[in-house]
Amino acid sequence: MALATDFTDLLGVRHPIALAPMGGSAGGALAAAVSRAGGLGLLGGANGDPVWLERELPVVAERAGGPWGVGFWNWAIEEDAVVRALEYGPDAVFLSFGDPAPFVDAVRRTDAVLIVQVTDLDEAKRALEVGADVLVAQGTESGGHGARNGRSTLPFVPLVADLAGSVPVLAAGGIADGRGLAAALALGAAGALVGTRFQATAEAAIDPAIGWALVAGRGQDTERNAVLDLARGASWPTATYTARTLGHPYLDRWRGRETELASDPAPARAAYAEDIASGAIPPIPVWAGEGVDLVTDRPPAADVVAAMAAQAEAALHRAVTREPRDRTRDEPTDGQVKTRT
Template sequence: MMAAMAFSTAFTRLFGVRYPIALAPMGGSAGGALAAAVSRGGGLGLLGAGNGDPDWLAREVPLVASGTDAPWGIGFLTWAIDVGTVERALEYRPRAVMLSFGDPSPFVEPVRRAGAALILQVTDLEEARRAVDLGADVIVAQGTEAGGHGARHGRSTLPFVPLVVDLAAPVPVLAAGGIADGRGLAAALALGAAGAVIGTRFQATAEALVHPSIAKAIVEGCGQDTERNRVLDIARGSHWPSRYTARTLGHPYLERWRGRETELAADEQARQQYQDDVAREAVPPLPVWAGEGVDLITDVPPAADLVAALADQAEAALTRAGRN
């Protein structure tokens, strides 16, 4: 495969990367090997540190640090961390810290002091205004097509991204949600974004920290079978705030409890049954987080090759659009 041209956007210039592609810091599944591969491939690899578990970081950070000389970063679930979590992670000297879902204001100063770039993910205009006020270096505008968690009452990527681009200028904005091939990246750039944050597509790669059954489900999955819900968070005893739902592929518990979240939350026996079903492998170990672009995913390539392929596809799409 020929190497795609190097794209120049505010995002690529800020980080000195070849392509305007960032790995979504998917909790647990975006580990050190995957982040390193994305950075090696010319994008920005972001570790999915979730709640900042020290043992997880101690295991995964050396993998990214030894796996690439290129810039990389760490992403957290803002609602699940404290300042100490971020300060410990900053000791590893990431080039960027991405904060998603919750009030990022307590963490801005430590990130600034460490000299890391501050990336804030937003799911509505109020969050976007706050991100600008807090001085974000990069803002990620996440549409509801995204796999995994997002705003219960969010906006679709196509109308949301240009709104945030206009609101945040000159701060670079990355598009997120439903982007699973180079045409999606090209569309993001056409909307005025400086690049894209891509999640589900990178779960189906050789380096992703996912059970093989998850990658298989993503390759075989269909976008119309994805659904935003809280059922699976409640069933597995997760403490996600209720304003965030998660887009997943179908699941037996979703069929059983859809629309009965309050009842499930009060039913301790049902939640124990979920744990028992996981233990005996009657249901997957984790829900299959997947975005609406999942139909476009048909293989499980090495992540570095995927970065270049996405850039090639984006270049071809932009060239086609310029001829039409």
């Protein structure tokens, strides 16, 4: 059966799968690959860095061969970043982390679909008030940044779906294979937004060491924290947002002492910079969601889209027909369960 939903109809994509617009790693090549494979590739426009956008926007615009979009952090951008991106003709603009209202008019002057990510019901209501065409319900299982006081994906998605009514909802957080996509659809979502699984693909704009760290990582090793943003001097509003990452020496050093770190971060930031320079720690934390256990390889993104769609179809078919499960379809590609050495 084909997984046709309100989301696939609205965006004109074959599969109800969207690439999370991960800042730094969801570059033009990855977004284009997801779009060519039948999903919605979303470029990680993040804080609207003009140099990065001018480099990556032409890549996805020229190579996508299907609907694509670009995402931004509301708290970190000005309207001109959205306007510049819209000049390349994206089919969607994705807004997250903060009030989307200042950027809605720019989007509405085009035919782009407005996608707004929400982390609680108040944000969902606000997104509907400003006229979002699609909502993304982000659960705390997500890798990277999310609300400090967010909700888990399983109970949060149906609440947002009920509130949204006819507006399609994508589920985000801990979804890394077709079974997660099938679950999202069963919860009332019209698709899934996927980050960690696509970060560990051949086209992701990351250091290979990060990709292999994701392959080796386990969900139980991930942790939501503000420590790494504070220690590295990132401008994220840490009172509102934390980030889920794999383990890190600075987490061990500052766990339980976040208030102390926030009150006087300068010494830690100096030490952090020195440790990066010496190679003692990686330049960037390894953002990873709780579904990282399901990441066992670094294939082309098109393979991930195809496998996820096929596995979701099989899972939904099995659920309604009660056919015996073919366990070989659910195994990691290397046939092994992750272990930590």
